[in-house]
Every structure is written in C-alpha cells, then in structure tokens.
Amino acid sequence: MQNTQNALFLNHKHADFTLGLALSLKLGDGEILVKIRAAALNPVDWKIQKWGFLVEEYPAVLGSDVAGDVVAVGTVSLGLLLETDFGSSLPYPDYSAFQEYCKLKEDFSAKIPSALSYEQASTFPCALLAAYQGLYNDASLLSNYHHCLPQTHAEKLKSLGATHIIDRTILLDSIHTRLVEIIGSGVKYIFDAVSEPETQKATYDLLSPGGKLALVLPVHVPMDSEEKIVSFTIGYPDAAHNRVCVKTMYSGIEALIEEGTLKPSNIEIVPGGLGVIVENLQRLENNQVSGVKLIIRPSDN
Numbered sequence: 001m002q003n004t005q006n007a008l009f010l011n012h013k014h015a016d017f018t019l020g021l022a023l024s025l026k027l028g029d030g031e032i033l034v035k036i037r038a039a040a041l042n043p044v045d046w047k048i049q050k051w052g053f054l055v056e057e058y059p060a061v062l063g064s065d066v067a068g069d070v071v072a073v074g075t076v077s078l079g080l081l082l083e084t085d086f087g088s089s090l091p092y093p094d095y096s097a098f099q100e101y102c103k104l105k106e107d108f109s110a111k112i113p114s115a116l117s118y119e120q121a122s123t124f125p126c127a128l129l130a131a132y133q134g135l136y137n138d139a140s141l142l143s144n145y146h147h148c149l150p151q152t153h154a155e156k157l158k159s160l161g162a163t164h165i166i167d168r169t170i171l172l173d174s175i176h177t178r179l180v181e182i183i184g185s186g187v188k189y190i191f192d193a194v195s196e197p198e199t200q201k202a203t204y205d206l207l208s209p210g211g212k213l214a215l216v217l218p219v220h221v222p223m224d225s226e227e228k229i230v231s232f233t234i235g236y237p238d239a240a241h242n243r244v245c246v247k248t249m250y251s252g253i254e255a256l257i258e259e260g261t262l263k264p265s266n267i268e269i270v271p272g273g274l275g276v277i278v279e280n281l282q283r284l285e286n287n288q289v290s291g292v293k294l295i296i297r298p299s300d301n
C-alpha cells in the first residue's frame, strides 16, 4: 500500500461527505489488510450521516461491506496472503469500506467462494449479520418464518424460501387479519426488517403476550414490558455480546454459500468509484432502489 489512499470522509456528525486522503494503515494481531475491490452501499450509511448515530469517532469513514484481496497480514494472523476475502467493517475509519484499502479482523472475514464475484460477496456482511444476530443471538427467534414483503419481488422471494407473502401496500391494520388467516393464532416471534416507527408499532401490537420482537433501527415501542420482549439488533461484530456469535457465523459462511443455503443479493454495479457514493446514498434515502444492492468499486476513477 502507498503512504496515502483515497477515502470518503465524514469529518464530524452531520457533516457533508468529502473526498480526501487517508494515511496508510498499520495492522495489529489477527488483522488483514484488504485492497477493496467492491463495497456495498447500505441504508445505514445515509442514516449515520443524517441522524448522527452509531459512529462516535470522527473524522469517520463509513461503509460496512467489504470484498477484496488480502495484501498483508498482521503478525499472528492465520490469513493467507493474496487470498480474496470479504468481511464486516467496524465503525472506525481504518476498518470501513469507503476507501481503497481497509483493515479487517480475521475473525470477522471469510474467503470468497470461487463462484462469487467480489461484487456479489460484498452484499453479505451487513445484511447477513443483522439477520443472524436477530434470529440467533439477540432475541433467539425461530427461522421458520412467514413474511410480510413487497409483492413486486414475490417470485424471487418464494425462490428464496418465503412461505407466504403479504403485499406490504395493504393497510398495516389489515395485516393482523391476513396473518390470522395464515397462521391461525397469535404471533410469537417477529423480525421487523424495516423498523420504521409505524412498522414497529404494528409489529408490537401484533405480538402475542410472551412473544419476542427483533428490531433493526432505534426502538420506538416499550422495551420494559414484562409481556413482550423487544430487542434492538445491531449487526456490530465487535460488541462484547456479539463477538463469539459473529466469529461462528464467519467460520461457516463459505460452506453455506457453496452449498447454496446463502445466496448473494441481486446487484447493481455503479461505476465511478468513491465519487458516486453520495448521489447513490441519496437514491437509497429517496426509496429509488428496489430489489438490488448498489455496489461501488473504490478504485474506479
């Protein structure tokens, strides 16, 4: 790696994003240096900038999903040089995706299966981690799900295993009636993968006494009820209660992709490198993207 690299900075909370130069990165034990070939954009990136939450260290570099080439390893690293890896970023500048190189913790990264492109591999970390945390760690929900999802993607969703699809454009109030038609009783486990204030209220109301609700955005419903258990799932690998679980997930991820249990999201590759991130986060914020993950290649000009 050269002495400096291009990066997209957020210099303080709520600042505009600006392109600049970051210094070269020093590796610690168990860390790998990755030349980033693909980085996925996520809704959380514009939310961190607009809402000023989750990130405390500024100037910040954002981006949660990394895929690339391992170009150096830390002293007691087990990683193989020149392997291709993908992995979860951390909310510190050196470990984030919107730059040309970043560090990853070996425990939170995996080899890219040969059938996947860098771009496909970069669709996994953030979304998979949030789902995994919510289903198996925070609320220990079951993965035998009925889904309330957009009808527009019905065929794709069924091919991925969705058993029932309720068009999300129906009134939230009528979802209860539809669910009772499908499952015949109260709902014990809900993963609200949208978690806007109105879906939180609807899912909380739907929950049976004794039920569990996992949310993926800051909570707007009571968390102190003895009747209904609500958890805020954060796909943040380095939190003390997440580390073991995330390491376990990464140890099995390559095999799960190879056997077809985990499939990459559909992608739209956006040319133009770091310079096009801001306009494409705007597309996410404006709800102009549906059914695909936007991918940039940080070294594109």
Ligand SMILES: NC(=O)c1ccc[n+]([C@@H]2O[C@H](COP(=O)([O-])OP(=O)(O)OC[C@H]3O[C@@H](n4cnc5c(N)ncnc54)[C@H](OP(=O)(O)O)[C@@H]3O)[C@@H](O)[C@H]2O)c1
Binding pocket: 042, 043, 044, 047, 126, 127, 130, 148, 149, 150, 152, 168, 193, 194, 195, 199, 215, 216, 217, 233, 234, 235, 236, 287, 289, 290, 291, 292
């Ligand atoms: N806590 C965490 O660690 C974590 C991690 C990742 C994501 N998140 C959060 O989780 C949410 C989803 O993230 P994502 O990456 O999956 O976003 P995404 O790729 O933009 O997908 C959002 C999906 O939700 C659908 N949707 C939007 N509003 C809905 C509603 N009212 N009812 C049902 N479906 C609705 C969209 O449908 P259309 O395509 O039809 O618009 C789209 O398919 C975001 O709020 C994100 O910030 C949290």
